[in-house]
Ligand SMILES: Nc1ncnc2c1ncn2[C@@H]1O[C@H](COP(=O)(O)OP(=O)(O)O)[C@@H](O)[C@H]1O
């Protein structure tokens with residue numbers, strides 16, 4: 001039954017890498033009435049464990065789960081206030097999360113890091129999606145699956161990522177067996193937050209498919225897992241498998257506790273959890289085959305529906321109904337995008353740039369972009385590889401690292417910044433070309449996420465991929481997508497497609513390729529490909545040796 005929509009509201013909450021963002025949305029047309037952001041108090045733990053001050057090894061990335069509940073307590077009430085909205089009008093709440101962000105929990109859903117006996121154990125904390133320290137486990141998972149010709153491997157482009165559930169779970173078994181034995185389940189944060197809202201643990205089909213190797217109703221076999229590590233034989237049965245909820249379903253009603261946290265009414269619909277990338281496609285009205293949505297933030301996720309099932313080398317995964325029911329949902333990605341720009345701003349820009357930006361009341365990103373925009377393609381003489389956080393697609397290898405070629409004594413911060421912007425555009429071009437070469441058409445490129453705030457970056461992408469860029473109509477794309485799922489879960493719309501049509505928004509062809517720039521980048525891209533294949537496809541092992549030497553120097557395996 002489609003409820004009378006006039007005056008009804010829904011709340012969407014997007015849990016990004018650095019912060020959570022809540023949006024109050026009008027059900028009838030998707031108008032965003034108010035929003036609020038809450039930065040995670042503990043941020044991303046990459047250097048030390050807060051409870052002990054002990055250093056974390058390289059490539060670790062943890063979070064503190066109480067930060068997520070703090071988002072519910074702070075951002076939701078603040079968004080309601082900003083919207084001047086009454087909780088009486090809110091009929092549902094939806095959430096999306098970064099993935100694969102994993103939490104070892106007790107049967108009651110308590111994260112193990114909240115237990116006194118595990119507060120000093122790094123493996124008891126949330127493993128954020130960008131935790132890349134399980135690459136050894138991921139390599140073994142991939143190699144054994146290839147040797148056994150496991151039928152699920154091609155669904156992930158032939159490579160299983162260190163970012164995903166099985167690599168992270170195997171790392172816990174092998175490095176912290178007591179955590180592994182104690183955890184009742186290894187839970188996606190996308191589902192843990194819905195559990196906090198409803199009291200129900202419902203495993204969403206999206207992350208199960210893309211991050212948990214759930215294909216055609218099955219997980220990897222016990223026989224395969226036993227060969228990987230005898231202690232891992234029952235990982236699916238004992239730690240992972242759980243009844244699945246479909247996108248747009250209701251996971252339950254808002255609990256009394258969560259109603260107190262959020263200021264919303266107990267019992268309103270709470271939609272099944274979702275991934276911050278996939279939830280954005282309906283918000284951008286881009287759920288038809290060929291419409292690729294790039295959710296550009298600290299990382300970039302490329303999500304796109306396809307009418308047919310194809311094997312696309314190095315993509316993150318293809319899941320039946322992973323984005324919208326009835327279509328094959330493809331995902332690819334770049335594990336470092338905004339993170340790379342942020343790293344350079346924080347660690348590579350001279351103080352005078354920071355002082356100038358401060359004096360002008362703009363960010364250093366904006367200052368560098370303003371200076372870099374004055375250049376022609378190729379003017380800085382630099383070429384970079386965008387692998388500072390490893391390579392997610394198409395090489396799926398987090399032992400790779402960043403590279404900048406062409407630096408001279410004349411190189412300035414704006415030169416390097418522009419080269420890094422361009423490198424991420426070349427990485428996206430690589431992904432698009434790989435889809436097209438595998439027979440999956442890419443007919444429209446739609447951008448969403450925090451990076452749409454940078455017009456220079458957007459123009460460089462249009463020039464490098466030689467396609468116009470459509471831009472999502474919302475600055476809060478993922479949160480709007482979650483609101484759309486909440487509206488479906490509350491019965492306001494029959495399905496995601498209908499809700500997207502009414503509540504999503506997109507502006508077509510906002511950035512158009514500039515022919516002269518397209519020609520210049522076409523030439524530079526051939527050099528990018530030379531570096532990409534030389535350092536990324538095994539011709540040269542320097543990057544791996546550098547990472548291995550760094551771990552040894554730090555006294556780690
Ligand atoms: N003007 C800008 N241009 C390019 N990158 C930016 C700019 N402002 C912030 N960033 C980067 O964008 C990222 C934040 O993206 P956002 O989408 O807001 O967060 P999240 O990825 O957590 O959802 C950070 O990595 C930051 O370094």
Ligand SMILES: O=C(CO)[C@H](O)[C@H](O)COP(=O)(O)O
Pocket residue numbers: 016017018097098099100129275276277296297298299300301331333335
């Ligand atoms: O892999 C993902 C989705 O499949 C992660 O959620 C994404 O890469 C992290 O998101 P963000 O860049 O917004 O922090």
